[in-house]
Amino acid sequence: MDLKTIKTFKTIINENGFVNASYKLGCTQSTVTFHIQQLEQELGMKLFEKIGRKMVLTQDAKDIMPLIDDILLSLEQIKNYKKDSNEITGKLRIAMPETLLIYKMQKVLKEFKLKAPNVELSIQGMNCYEVRQQLLKGNIDLGIHYDVGKYIDTFISNRLNNFKLTLVASPNLSKKYFNFVMNNQVKPLSIVSNHPRALYKEYFLKYLNSKQIILQNTLEVGSIEATKQSILSNLGIAYVPEFTVENEIKNGDLIELEHEIEDTSINAIYVYHKNKYITKAMSLFIKLLQKQLK
Known part of the structure; x- marks a missing residue:
């Protein structure tokens, strides 16, 4: 079996189509089509079908995607055998929520790029539930997110750290709205959130x-930075990881409101498929991740 055809198949998936794959591979679309026809002949199965356009x-x-990934990972393993970290090549696909990416991951990313500059690092910022789905579909190698529930047995999940949550508001908020302990209240306030399914927002709504x-x-403002700016502008209140607003609290630009929420912290974990070969690039990233977040 020609590895070129396997690489072409995987590139079509990663690049979302035959045309994009041809650009990525630096060949014509007819060559991409020919590679797929060859692979389908060798495997005795259809790999793509046309639905609409x-x-x-x-x-x-x-069904065979895990096997295809294993072949390509094994090839990467052979290429990187006995190489130093700065000689490691290949691609590492990671997804995580925006809060961790902005506030907790920058040192990890910087150190990783210094130690393994030849690795093609793909970082996607997305909601925790979306990270989970991308892992289950096999679209990413490593998922880093807040714990949203147990994975099936084919995945390995490791705890990183526990982060405190806090309810914040502008100091310009009227003091009569500070109380979030008393029952049966109606307040003309908005909950500001960076995502409709932010886990910490779900905790607050439950409370x-x-x-x-x-x-x-x-x-809904789409980002944690927009959330902060909205709170600073006294457009509402927010329940967020404390590390995202600690400077604003320290400077007096935001205040913490009293409450009785039981879920006052949130667990960060990293997850990968247990059958996935741990490449040198992935091993290095996990080591740096544990060092920084633990």
């Missing part, structure tokens, strides 16, 4: 429901 993976293709505290609405 799109070419999508067949079920057979989805409000238990206390029968009704707020005016939810303001």
